[in-house]
Amino acid sequence: MRYRSQRIAYAYFAVALFLYGLQLAFGMLSAAKYLGPDPLIDILPFDVTKAIHTNLLIVWVLTGFMGAAYYVVPEESRTEIYSPRLAYWQLGIWTVNGVVAVVGYMFGWTEGNKLLEQPVPVKITIVIVMLMFLYNIFRTMMKGGRWTTTENVLVAGLGLAALLYLPALLQFHNYTVSIFYRWWTIHLWVEGVWEMVQAGLLAYLLIRLSGADREMLEKWLYVIVGLVFIAGIIGTAHHYYWVGVPQYWLPLGGIFSARVQLALFAMAMWAYFAMRRSGFSHPNKLAIHWTVGSAIYTAFGAGLLGLAHTWPSVNKWTHGTLITPMHGHSAFFGAYVMVVLAVVTYAMPHLTRDGDEGRESTLGYWAFWLQAAGMLGMTMAFATAGIAQTYLERIMGLGYLETQLKIQVHFLMLIGAATVFSVGAACFIWDFFRQRPIELFGGPGPEVDADRPAPEAVLT
């Protein structure tokens, strides 16, 4: 850590990981309800646990992104964060807002719009917090005046994420029109600007970890992000299948979703070749695992498994079955969970008292492999359940309820794999919190040494 204000990131990561744990608890509860009967049906029914599960995901990943930005931007801009006080206030309001939303869901305070369940006051607070964040980061970048491609891409991604949240505030009379704009937020986030954030973070990590040439990596960063947008913007079409929009969205969805593969595959190759060319010599091996893992898992979960069901003639049968959470779980894990955990793993030695980049943590490796394997198992459980459901219910015409009974065994598999996954996540969270952080407030940071050359310069 070269800049004192980078330690703001620790607080963000701590909140993010706490919410991550909570997200898994609600996920597990929701999965158990698939086995039924449900003793909590009148207290905490499925719709509540499921909404909390997905909302916590969005909140903690965004918290992780913001923490990552507070860590990355000072280094890229070679200056302290404009206002650390504002950053802590921002985190405080963000957390309180999140808690209010979760408790609200338990008491039925919801807008009941998938993934955008947040009631209006909560939504407005989210916008205000995002603006506080962007202001702080933007002022920092102005102060530094370096405007590196990596930080530009990262911050532009987060800025666009805030902008694209605005359609979520609109109310539409026509249900189909409201679906149409809901995806402007959700799809253009996760298959547009969040990918941009992911690519920006990967660029930062690859420069630091591999020591590969910045000019080279940033040149390709533009290509990757360009490919993501060229395919991803019109790729929104694959959410417009069968919801009452014009026919032409069907072929557009098929073609542009297939082109997303190109972008995600390019991203995996980009990470792999950057590492290969410059060697895996960085002492923080775990961070290398998470970084390369994220690029590869994205190509698999978001890419391949997305392609598996976005062709219209396939989707006609699989639409609205458990095939969708198959893709959803592995895509979110690969692209966003893993990249946030990569930044956390990379940054931790700089944020702890006995910071040692070469710290060998057995627990850390368990955390990586159990989560990667557990998620693969969950993906397979959803896939097998979804294939059986599609065949029995959609093709053979067995009733929904009878079909769900026949695929119970896959729900057992889901819970088994989810347990493995949760143990892995628990290892990660425990490994994080057992390390003593540096002094978070006041005092000089441990190594305020602005004259020290940037880490990449040491390695190249």
Added chain:
Amino acid sequence: MTKRQTRLFFIVGTLVFAGIFVGLTVDSHRQFGRLTNADLITADVSAGKDVWHDNNCINCHTLLGEGAYYAPDLTKITQHRGVPYLTAFLEDPSRFYSEEQYRRLMPNPELTDREIEQVLAFLDWVSRIDNQGWPPRPILVTGSRFAGVEAGARTADAASDEPVALGQTLFSQSPATCSACHSTAPGVQLAGPSLAGIGTRVATLLAEGGYGGSATTAEGYLREAIVQPSAHLVPGETFSAEGRSFMPDNYSQLLTDEQVDHLVDYLLTLR
């Protein structure tokens, strides 16, 4: 390629495709009204949409295939089940499904009569949206098209012009989709009574008394059962309430006289 060129690729590529996307959006808006029958969005439909949202329905059910996957898709539910049935169901779902048997149950949403009316109006509007013919085959809440019912007849043409063949196709085809509620297997009760052996059972029913309608022949009985479902009520609290059958009563409008004849011809063959 230099970094300047790749940056240009990113900026121009993004702008071009974002431009196309906005253009398509404008064009979609020109078509939404027609595709969704926007003129049929009454105050009740609108209020029903709010009931749908306020009760977080989408986090268990799917609608137009979107939502959670824990409860049945409701896109075409009002075409499969009549309003009286759905009203009785929403008043107390546990009367219709056993949690022991299906391992999950819809919690009582505790809606007022008015809210039920509104949410059903909303679902009925949704069921008429032109969504490229999805689902390709009816998605049943419960039961099956296996036992005694030909799977997959939804998109098939009738084997011949024979009235029985036409009726048989109609039985599992939309409109009508009788198979969504009636099985033809003995003892398999779906939302409506099993029709196994209906061709012979009707004669017994007419002969034994206890029949309140105005038909005198088996043909007459079946025709009446289709177009005036409440004329004679089959006993069972999940089939009717307050003297009204749960079966939709609009088949005289949905089907032509000829189609009703074909269905009757087909049903008479079930023995």
